[in-house]
Structures are given as structure tokens and as C-alpha cells.
Amino acid sequence: MKAEKYEVGQETEMLCSDCDRDTQHEVLSVTKLGKITKASCTGCGTESTFVRGVKTAVSGGRKTSAAPYDRNRKYRKGQAMIHDTFGRGEVTAVYESQKIDVLFGDTTRKLIHSQQ
Ligand SMILES: [Zn+2]
Structure with missing residues (x-):
């Protein structure tokens, strides 16, 4: 390649x-x-x-329509969210065992998702 x-x-x-x-x-x-x-x-x-x-x-971005973070939701890489504490974030990695990396500003935090 x-x-x-x-x-x-x-x-x-x-x-x-x-x-x-x-x-x-x-x-x-x-x-x-x-x-x-x-x-x-x-x-x-x-x-x-x-x-x-x-x-x-x-x-940046003109839109502020990202949905609030919801631990029951299943996220995929590139999705945006609004977190109560951290503000606007973007999913940068999705792991097995229901963990995701989310980039808030210039800080990456681990969150859980897909909790049923
Ligand atoms: Zn765009």
C-alpha cells in the first residue's frame, strides 16, 4: 500500500x-x-x-447538536458526544469489553459504553 x-x-x-x-x-x-x-x-x-x-x-464546528453521552448506547469511532463533566468529545477508539477512548479538547479519557 x-x-x-x-x-x-x-x-x-x-x-x-x-x-x-x-x-x-x-x-x-x-x-x-x-x-x-x-x-x-x-x-x-x-x-x-x-x-x-x-x-x-x-x-470548532458550527453544529453543537452532538447527543449527550449515554453509557447504554453503542458508540463507534468518530462519533461525537456531549459529556456532563468534560464537554464535547469525539470517540477515537473502540475496545472490546465495552470501553471507548474519547477525545475531549486535547485530553483522551476512557469511558464505558454499550452497557445493557
Ligand atoms: Zn463536518
């Missing part, structure tokens, strides 16, 4: 946590190797920051 190289100003499709689907994103900054470090959704303006291809922060 060939590693993709990106340039600032280029558009690419990726999952937007606000739109909750794959949308066009404008590349805002890249590393010397052409890896995306920052991109914004052209649909809602949410900015995502990446380190070595892993999303490390998310900010």
Missing part, C-alpha cells in the same frame, strides 16, 4: 464527528512527509488535529 501524500489546500474525504459521516475536508497543514496534521470539514468547519495519522484534538 502506497502512503498518501497531501498538500495544504488539497481536499480529501474523512470522517467528520460533527456531520457524523465522511465529508470533504480541506487540508490546513501537513508534515514534511505530506501527512495531514490539521484539516477542517468543508461542511461544518470542525477542525481536526493529527499526530502521526492519529487524531489528537478536535475543535
Whole structure:
């Protein structure tokens, strides 16, 4: 598999946590190797920051319609939520045994989900 190289100003499709689907994103900054470090959704303006291809922060966005965190709900990677204590977050990883990593601002926290 060939590693993709990106340039600032280029558009690419990726999952937007606000739109909750794959949308066009404008590349805002890249590393010397052409890896995306920052991109914004052209649909809602949410900015995502990446380190070595892993999303490390998310900010902005016009929509504030993310649903409140619900431990009974089953989450998938990229979904957004509003947490009572931590505020707006985005699911960055889903594990077995009903655990998820959620990114709040620039802090990742472990939460439970899919509790029936
Ligand atoms: Zn969006």
C-alpha cells in the first residue's frame, strides 16, 4: 500500500464527528512527509488535529447538536458526544469489553459504553 501524500489546500474525504459521516475536508497543514496534521470539514468547519495519522484534538464546528453521552448506547469511532463533566468529545477508539477512548479538547479519557 502506497502512503498518501497531501498538500495544504488539497481536499480529501474523512470522517467528520460533527456531520457524523465522511465529508470533504480541506487540508490546513501537513508534515514534511505530506501527512495531514490539521484539516477542517468543508461542511461544518470542525477542525481536526493529527499526530502521526492519529487524531489528537478536535475543535470548532458550527453544529453543537452532538447527543449527550449515554453509557447504554453503542458508540463507534468518530462519533461525537456531549459529556456532563468534560464537554464535547469525539470517540477515537473502540475496545472490546465495552470501553471507548474519547477525545475531549486535547485530553483522551476512557469511558464505558454499550452497557445493557
Ligand atoms: Zn463536518
